[in-house]
Amino acid sequence: MKRLVIEDGLLLTDIEITFRGQSILLKRVLVDTGSGSTIISTDLAESIGIIAEENDMIYRISGVGGSEFVFSKTVDSINMGQAVIREFSLEIGAMNYGFDLDGIIGLDFLQQIKAIINIDKRIIEFN
Secondary structure (H helix, E strand, O other), rough: EEEEEEOOOOEEEEEEEOOEEEEEEEEEEEOOOOOOOOOOEEEHHHHOOOOOOOOOOEEEEOOOEEEEEEEEEEEEEEEEOOOEEEEEEEEEHHHHHHHOOOEOOHHHHHHHOOOEEEOOEEEEEEE
């Protein structure tokens, strides 16, 4: 189980990302069932060594907030409470959406952890 908060109409939580042995706690992560993929901020990713490398493909993603260029990276793990996924591929992008977010948890992650979101209790449960 993981606690959620609602701030400014956004459903938020925190997650921990580990890449090549370095970890970072992302505190303002949007839980977004309408997003197909999980994305984290370029600035925060760089702080643990996640950078675009020569063979990384850069591509454009689009959503309700517009479009942006991202690259994909496989991290050692992504943790949300007791839910841990190892070798998880996520996207890295500028995330200039007009509000302060560290990342977005998308449907790809939510499906893998078999998330059950209880808005009334403001929790995510895992199967």
